Amino acid sequence: MKQLLIALSAVVATTLTFGKNIDRIDPPFWWANMPVSELQIQLYAEDIGSYRAEIDAPGVSIARQIAVDSPNYLFLYLELSPETQPGTLAINLSNGDESFTLDYELKQREATEGRNQGFDSSDLIYLMMPDRFANGNVDNDNIEGLTEKVDRSDPTKRQGGDIQGISDHLGYIDDLGMTAIWFTPMFENNSPPEYGGYHGYAASNMYKVDARIGTNEAYKQLVSDVHDRGMKVIMDMIHNHIGLDHWWMADLPTKDWVHDVEEFGYTNFKGTIHGDPHASEYDKNRLVKGWFVPYMPDLNQHNELLADYLIQNSIWWIEFSGIDGIRMDTYLYPYKDYMARWVREVLAAYPSFNIVGEVWVETVAHESYWQDNAVKTDDGYDSELPSVTDFPLSFAIRDGLKEEFGWTTGLSRVYYTFAQDRLYTDPNNNVIFIDNHDMSRAFEHLGKDENLFKIAYSILLTARGIPQVYYGTELMMEHENRGGDDEAWRQTMPGGWPDDERSVFTKKGRTDKENEILAYMKKLNHWRGENKALHDGELLQFMPDENTFVYFRILEDQAVMIAINGRDEEAQLPVDRFAEVLDNYSSAEIAPDGKSIDLSDTIRIPAKTALLVELSN
Structure with missing residues (x-):
């Protein structure tokens, strides 16, 4: 990420040199050698916006430090090079009259094996x-x-x-x-x-x-x-x-941190507005800037x-x-x-x-x-x-x-x-x-x-x-x-x-x-x-006929036939309609039990049933 904020605003209060209390620090700690190089420290403490930071540590530099509308926040952007080592990072803060040191922890990253795997169509x-x-x-x-x-x-x-x-x-x-x-x-x-x-x-x-x-x-x-x-x-x-x-909400960092409910009201819940080439700006603003419900202030991500x-x-x-x-x-x-x-x-x-x-x-x-x-x-x-x-x-x-x-x-x-x-x-x-x-x-x-x-x-x-x-x-x-x-x-x-x-x-x-x-x-x-x-196979479907519907999932030498009967009585489907798929396989078994089924003539599906058939050679 181009600019990673160490928002110094965590759930713990930290007592620092000269008794200065930092009420919150977000995030509470970080890691060395992350896949992103920048980090933001959002300090939250009384009048912390009047302080400025200095760091003297190998591989660490301050890219920006920003005071905002509320005097009780200070945002620091740190640049962490690949040479940055885990340990305690001393951040010296001063407002000209007073100074103190904040000890911020940079942890060692854990081994990545078995973590952050993603998920895909093989999952349930x-x-x-x-x-x-x-x-x-x-x-x-x-x-x-x-x-x-x-x-x-x-x-x-x-x-x-x-x-x-x-x-x-x-x-x-x-x-x-x-x-x-x-x-x-x-x-x-x-x-x-x-x-x-x-x-x-x-x-x-x-x-x-x-x-x-x-x-x-x-x-x-x-x-x-x-x-x-x-x-x-x-x-x-x-x-x-x-x-x-x-x-x-008790002390917003900036005046535009959340959207003004008095100005924009509540969302219209119409997600189709985004893809609508004819949508009005009024509707767009209501969707994006309106609060979801009265207990959920709407965040302004353009800040x-x-x-x-x-x-x-x-x-x-x-x-x-x-x-x-x-x-x-x-x-x-x-x-x-x-x-x-x-x-x-x-x-x-x-x-x-x-x-x-x-x-x-x-x-x-x-x-x-x-x-x-x-x-x-x-x-x-x-x-x-x-x-x-x-x-x-x-x-x-x-x-x-x-x-x-x-x-x-x-x-x-x-x-x-x-x-x-x-x-x-x-x-x-x-x-x-x-x-x-x-x-x-x-x-x-x-x-x-x-x-x-x-x-x-x-x-x-x-x-x-x-x-x-x-x-x-x-x-x-x-x-x-x-x-x-x-x-x-x-x-x-x-x-x-x-x-x-x-x-x-x-x-x-x-x-x-x-x-x-x-x-x-x-x-x-x-x-x-x-x-x-069923994970990766092509989906091939046949048009529904009198509330029966057949589709296949096909992957190389295996396939699954899904034959659905939504009627209140048994359905009989002619096999030749599906020959373009069935002719490629010599074996058919009802899933998941594996009982053989004859697909040489007619497929019989009981009322209100989905018949699942595994096909193979």
């Missing part, structure tokens, strides 16, 4: 909300100084899930066949009780794990434990906004100091924790040139890394706009983002399966979505899903129809892209009709709390139906994990 991602998964340490449920307390009687409030609870159940996730875990944010969210920051998207400190979830070191150990099981970790980040109780701060924060977490990827929340709400810069600098520092942006739009054209080098309007924008959340495919699966078949409805929705893949640079790098923490649960959305649910899951595991499974989906979880809409699909996992009556983490604690669906999905998960045609 398990999405969880830490507060709702499992409570392994009841002693951290309520923390002095953090306003919101655990209240299990109210699903809109914090429930107490934590890092220890996740660690206790990593074997369950591993056994499911998952290869990566995406945690919704664990940053400190010191939100007022009436708002409820259990979800993690209203950060009050971007350098600290919420103490009710755990510690920074516990998070780092969790990443290591996940890696030891051969899985990966995707960290959820937010650069569009912070929480209203972020410590900045260079803030932009550097945010980019450096990402690099700090990647280096500190060893995570393998980032899911960037609300990707289309900040300034898009800033987001492109963020992606570019993060991937330049960690080339094996991967990033998926949350792009919640309804059409393929507007979704693909955000992927690197995809077809754009003539606006000169290059997103540089490798992966997007494939909402159009999610909507096509969820809505197509529950509606009557027509020329553009039913399974045709999935067909038409695939047919537009030419708009993506790499549709196989899209993160695909049938539900998540912001949507109704798939089983509920499909009218609690188990057969339709199984079709949806079969499409998820066989479509191009990187599949993501929302926690509890493996149990065909229904809604819980308490709290608001979000809480209906953000239930706690039974057995994750000491006083739960049963535990879905054990066979004995699950119902017969839960054991049945979990076994079904587990088989499919492991089968997909071993089938390279």
